[in-house]
Each structure stands twice: as structure tokens, then as C-alpha cells.
Amino acid sequence: MSLALSAARLADGWASDVRIDIDAKGQIDSITTEPNSSRLVAVPAAVNLHSHAFQRAMAGLAERQNAQLDDFWAWREAMYRFLDRMNPDQIEAIAAQLYVELLESGYGHVCEFHYVWNDPDGRPYRDPTVTARAIRNAAERTGIGLSLVPVLYSHGNFGAQPPQHGQRRFLHTVDSFLSLVDLLQPEAIALHSLRAVSAAQLHEVAAVTDLPLHIHIAEQQREVEDCLAWSGLRPVQWLQRNVDLSSRWTLVHATHMTEDEAVETARSGAVVALCPSTEGNLGDGFFQAEAYLGAGGRFGIGSDSHVSTSPVEELRWFEYGRRLRTRRRALTAGDGCTQVGAFLWQRAAECSALSANAPIGTIAKGQRANLALLDRDHPTLVGRDGDTLLDSFVFSGGGGAVAEVWVAGKRVVEQGRHVARDEIAADYRRAIAELLA
Ligand SMILES: [Zn+2]
Numbered sequence: 377m378s379l380a381l382s383a384a385r386l387a388d389g390w391a392s393d394v395r396i397d398i399d400a401k402g403q404i405d406s407i408t409t410e411p412n413s414s415r416l417v418a419v420p421a422a423v424n425l426h427s428h429a430f431q432r433a434m435a436g437l438a439e440r441q442n443a444q445l446d447d448f449w450a451w452r453e454a455m456y457r458f459l460d461r462m463n464p465d466q467i468e469a470i471a472a473q474l475y476v477e478l479l480e481s482g483y484g485h486v487c488e489f490h491y492v493w494n495d496p497d498g499r500p501y502r503d504p505t506v507t508a509r510a511i512r513n514a515a516e517r518t519g520i521g522l523s524l525v526p527v528l529y530s531h532g533n534f535g536a537q538p539p540q541h542g543q544r545r546f547l548h549t550v551d552s553f554l555s556l557v558d559l560l561q562p563e564a565i566a567l568h569s570l571r572a573v574s575a576a577q578l579h580e581v582a583a584v585t586d587l588p589l590h591i592h593i594a595e596q597q598r599e600v601e602d603c604l605a606w607s608g609l610r611p612v613q614w615l616q617r618n619v620d621l622s623s624r625w626t627l628v629h630a631t632h633m634t635e636d637e638a639v640e641t642a643r644s645g646a647v648v649a650l651c652p653s654t655e656g657n658l659g660d661g662f663f664q665a666e667a668y669l670g671a672g673g674r675f676g677i678g679s680d681s682h683v684s685t686s687p688v689e690e691l692r693w694f695e696y697g698r699r700l701r702t703r704r705r706a707l708t709a710g711d712g713c714t715q716v717g718a719f720l721w722q723r724a725a726e727c728s729a730l731s732a733n734a735p736i737g738t739i740a741k742g743q744r745a746n747l748a749l750l751d752r753d754h755p756t757l758v759g760r761d762g763d764t765l766l767d768s769f770v771f772s773g774g775g776g777a778v779a780e781v782w783v784a785g786k787r788v789v790e791q792g793r794h795v796a797r798d799e800i801a802a803d804y805r806r807a808i809a810e811l812l813a
Pocket residue numbers: 426428489592628680681
């Protein structure tokens with residue numbers, strides 16, 4: 377199969393009049409040039425490095441002002457309550473709806489940080505893989521590329537504190553978790569956080585597999601204070617002193633770092649999964665971008681709680697956070713690319729391949745054919761070319777400019793609509809009606 381395109385952002389830069397041949401496995405077989413009349417421009421489909429699919433169904437339900445303090449921890453209680461009744465079929469319906477929305481916005485792949493394992497009473501399901509299979513079914517049904525990231529969650533706070541009632545659906549021991557990993561054969565695994573796993577558990581899990589490791593880290597100031605009280609070290613500092621931080625690691629958020637921590641993390645080769653829409657929604661704080669990017673730090677994006685399902689929104693809020701703090705403009709660029717939107721899109725996609733453990737993030741021979749095709753006649757993009765077109769898409773565009781999305785050589789979004797949008801939305805409406813009844 378082959379695709380004719382007006383232009384494409386290849387691994388080594390822009391090319392016009394491009395023909396991409398895709399093999400039967402969905403990988404790019406060759407890229408050549410050939411005149412054509414297409415109005416589509418290909419960029420690498422975005423990679424979502426951090427998702428909790430079930431949270432899509434509660435987006436917008438925790439925005440009411442309360443008498444008590446509204447902070448991350450109050451939001452987390454609301455999230456636990458929302459999970460009280462959710463069953464595997466509902467998890468699948470919610471995940472499928474989310475994945476349709478991600479695809480229509482230009483994502484082609486998602487890392488699902490999955491930690492809902494037990495039934496609503498906190499007992500293991502007869503089949504311990506049932507909720508993970510719900511996620512895989514949703515990915516298969518929608519065609520999104522999936523890296524399943526099963527999560528070990530055992531404790532309620534630093535120092536192996538007992539879990540709270542609201543955490544009963546998440547819990548595994550190291551042994552039960554590792555047998556689950558054996559059954560699932562996932563692309564990566566996760567330690568939920570330094571709050572939810574002990575140091576001994578972290579070391580044990582990291583030692584028995586060589587899969588990429590994801591972890592929530594330093595999202596909240598209180599988490600930093602609790603970590604200091606427990607260990608005398610800040611969370612990122614604890615990792616730096618206690619594990620071999622490297623490109624094997626994906627640090628989710630890493631919001632609260634000192635400049636030294638940011639530089640050391642950047643030099644380690646670890647990837648930071650930035651989730652600016654969620655970090656803004658939860659009042660987490662600003663990422664230490666200047667020191668981290670100055671030292672060449674790698675980053676990708678995630679939509680985490682899914683208050684936004686758009687990759688351009690994550691990228692633009694990351695840049696806007698920096699602008700609002702520094703009162704300057706056009707801050708995030710590098711690698712010979714001075715155009716911020718183009719740099720953000722390209723760099724986030726290409727840094728994500730290791731975290732996802734998949735050949736994705738660039739358009740090149742041998743890579744999976746995960747492409748977002750932008751309509752150059754869309755009012756947002758008309759009259760633009762190359763990096764300027766990508767700047768316009770990132771800063772003033774959105775899903776409307778995404779004409780098609782291809783994942784592993786298969787077209788799953790056509791004329792801006794997912795091919796199964798209506799059926800999947802109908803299932804989602806039913807699931808929400810049951811959950812909110
Ligand atoms: Zn998260």
C-alpha cells in the first residue's frame with residue numbers, strides 16, 4: 377500500500393511530493409518523491425506517554441468549589457469515589473471513547489498506565505487480567521497503538537504505609553504483580569510512585585525484568601515534603617541516589633525538581649512525561665523547564681486525567697507555562713529548529729519511542745507507519761509550509777486540521793472522524809448512564 381502526500385516531516389526534515397510505501401506489517405518500507413495533487417501533509421502521529429483511561433469519564437466532574445481546600449488530594453478522593461462501581465465492560469467503553477478522541481486529535485499511540493486491577497470490593501477478579509484485557513480490546517477496536525503499562529501499587533504513603541480504603545482496587549504484592557506481568561507480556565511496566573511502592577519492591581521489580589519503567593514522581597509539593605520526612609531526600613533526588621537512572625526510565629510529571637535535579641535527570645537520558653493540561657487542572661506547579669531543557673533533557677507528553685485529549689493543547693500549555701513565568705516568548709526550541717511549535721511536536725514524538733518500547737515517533741524507513749495527515753487547505757494552515765505550518769497547527773489549530781490518522785499503515789480517522797466514532801460513542805453513553813445512575 378502506498379500514500380501520496382503534498383509534503384511530509386521526515387526524520388531528517390521536510391520533503392515535498394512524497395510517496396510512502398507501507399509493508400504488510402504496517403511499517404514504512406520506502407519513502408520516495410513523486411509529483412502528486414494531494415493536499416495532505418504528514419507529520420509523525422503524536423505519542424501519548426501517560427494515560428489513565430477510566431479518568432476520561434470523570435473529566436469536568438470535580439470543578440465545583442468546596443468549602444474545604446480544593447487541591448490534588450481532594451480531587452484524588454473524588455476519583456476514588458468515581459471508581460467505586462466501575463466494571464470491566466465500562467472500563468472498555470470509556471477507554472474506547474477516549475482512544476477515538478485521542479486519534480481524532482492526532483495521537484497514534486498511547487501508553488496506558490493501568491492500575492485498576494481488583495473488583496469494587498477490592499478482591500482480585502477470577503481472571504486477574506480482565507481489566508487489562510478491557511484496555512487491549514478498546515485499543516484493538518479503535519486501532520490506536522498501545523503500550524500496556526501495568527502498575528504495581530501496594531501502599532498508602534512513603535515508608536510502606538498501609539493502603540487506604542479508596543486504593544483497594546489497585547493493590548498487588550510483588551509476586552502477584554510479576555505473575556500478572558508474565559500473563560500480560562506488556563511493553564513496559566510501572567511503579568505507581570514512591571508513595572505506593574517500597575524501596576525494596578522497587579528494586580525487586582526493576583531487577584527481574586529489563587522492560588522500560590514508568591513512575592509518577594514529584595507531582596505535588598506535599599509529596600516532596602513527605603519524601604523528605606521519610607528519607608531526607610526529595611523524590612527525584614531519591615531516585616538519583618537509589619536507582620540507575622537512565623533511558624530505561626520515564627518520569628511522569630517530575631514537576632518539583634531543583635535545578636540540580638533537573639540537570640542530573642536530563643543527563644541520565646531518562647524521559648520526562650509532561651502532562652500540562654492535567655498538571656494545570658490539578659494545581660501541581662510548573663516544571664523546571666529551563667534547567668532541564670538547557671541540559672538537553674528528553675520529554676514527551678501525556679494527557680493523564682484527560683481533561684484535554686489534544687496533543688497540541690499539551691504542547692502549547694507547556695510553552696505558555698514557561699512564557700507566563702518568564703514574561704518572554706518563543707522559549708522551547710533547539711536541535712537546529714528555531715520554530716517552537718515544530719520543535720515541540722517533533723521532539724516530543726521522537727523522544728517517546730523508548731518509553732513506549734515501539735518503533736514510533738518519526739517518519740522513516742523501518743518505523744511503524746503512524747501518521748497524522750494535516751489538511752493544508754484548512755483555514756488554520758492555508759498559506760503555510762514546513763515548520764511554519766506545524767507552528768500554526770500547534771498554536772492555533774486543533775483536531776479540525778487533522779484530516780486523517782494512520783496507525784501501523786491502517787487509516788483509522790478519515791475526514792476528521794474516527795471510522796467507528798458513532799458506535800463507540802453509543803457504548804460510552806450507556807456506560808456513563810450506568811455509572812452516574
Ligand atoms: Zn498519572
